[in-house]
Amino acid sequence: MAEETKPKVIIDATFHMQKAPKVSEEEKDPKYKEYRRKWNENPKNHIVGDFPIHLDIESTSSCNLKCVMCFQNFNPPPKGYIDFELYKRIIDEGTQKGLCSVKLSIRGEPLLHPRIVDLVKYAKDKGVVEVMFNTNGNLLKEELSKRLIKAGLDKIIFSIDGITKEFYESIRIGGNFDRVLGNVKTLRRLKREMGTEKPYIRIQMVKLKKIKNIDEHVKKYVEFWSRYADYVAAEEENEWDYSKNTGTVVDSTFDCPMVYQRLMVRYDGTTTMCCGDLYAEMPIGNAKADKLGDMWKGEKINNVRKMNAQGKSHLVPICNKCGYRRTVINNSKKDNSQKENKNV
Numbered sequence: 001m002a003e004e005t006k007p008k009v010i011i012d013a014t015f016h017m018q019k020a021p022k023v024s025e026e027e028k029d030p031k032y033k034e035y036r037r038k039w040n041e042n043p044k045n046h047i048v049g050d051f052p053i054h055l056d057i058e059s060t061s062s063c064n065l066k067c068v069m070c071f072q073n074f075n076p077p078p079k080g081y082i083d084f085e086l087y088k089r090i091i092d093e094g095t096q097k098g099l100c101s102v103k104l105s106i107r108g109e110p111l112l113h114p115r116i117v118d119l120v121k122y123a124k125d126k127g128v129v130e131v132m133f134n135t136n137g138n139l140l141k142e143e144l145s146k147r148l149i150k151a152g153l154d155k156i157i158f159s160i161d162g163i164t165k166e167f168y169e170s171i172r173i174g175g176n177f178d179r180v181l182g183n184v185k186t187l188r189r190l191k192r193e194m195g196t197e198k199p200y201i202r203i204q205m206v207k208l209k210k211i212k213n214i215d216e217h218v219k220k221y222v223e224f225w226s227r228y229a230d231y232v233a234a235e236e237e238n239e240w241d242y243s244k245n246t247g248t249v250v251d252s253t254f255d256c257p258m259v260y261q262r263l264m265v266r267y268d269g270t271t272t273m274c275c276g277d278l279y280a281e282m283p284i285g286n287a288k289a290d291k292l293g294d295m296w297k298g299e300k301i302n303n304v305r306k307m308n309a310q311g312k313s314h315l316v317p318i319c320n321k322c323g324y325r326r327t328v329i330n331n332s333k334k335d336n337s338q339k340e341n342k343n344v
Helices: 030-045 084-096 116-125 142-151 165-171 177-194 214-225 292-296 299-309 323-343
Strands: 015-019 054-057 101-103 130-135 155-159 200-207 231-236 262-265 270-272
Touching: 015 214, 054 084, 084 116, 084 292, 116 130, 116 142, 142 177, 155 177, 165 177, 177 200, 200 214, 214 231, 262 292
Parallel strands: 054 101, 054 262, 101 130, 130 155, 155 200, 200 231
Antiparallel strands: 015 231, 262 270
């Protein structure tokens, strides 16, 4: 019984890779291997390094779409773009202390940032192992693709739902399916013409709860997009409208990995522990005035680590209503229920 209630860390619990190359070029790189080792092992062993393994840096909070599952649709944030000098200061501190990975997106569409290519290039020139971002892909014109390839972008993650114009445009409101498909094809062609594997193309969908026959839907999705992508993935749908995440959800087995992996820095410097603090209700500092390394080892985040490790994450307000946490707990309950049914 004690073993069953012991807090456990599950890495990338709501993310499901559906298709990937057997061995990518990056996986041969010792620096990349070490970065991924830390990503998987540090949370399980409660290891806090000198600096986050990864930073989510918000190039912009603005977005050109209003996707049905996104908070941009029901509670859009103030609009802004990260200052390049602030960005350089963040990257400089990180690369001096072992920063491995940077994603240039949190709440917005990074291709809206007028200096997105410079953001990528600066991080790569400073030695960041993996630089990437999520995008809806609607703004990825051919010339921009060429510039991003030359800047050294390692991975581009396209958020695309469905395989038809009708379905896609009913979910990604304001998007154009034909344009996105064309942009993906163009990027793939340019990589071939320029003789490079990078940026790796990952195309992913959200497993929306309203989709019937989801397993069949995912199967068709993978078959279609595998023609154009290096990776195809599906993510669980989390509830990001926190007004719906009411009541205390107790689960003594949940132990969040994110507080051992990453920090989130918004365009205005506001820094939070994870994506679960969607509305910055518990900021741990501001990168304009505070060192990220100090925040990483500060009292606020250490207390959250402690509460999670003790199986008391429900006592941390932002953890209790976190959409990711609730999805992981609900999935765990379903799995346990299925196991019990099989044993009947």
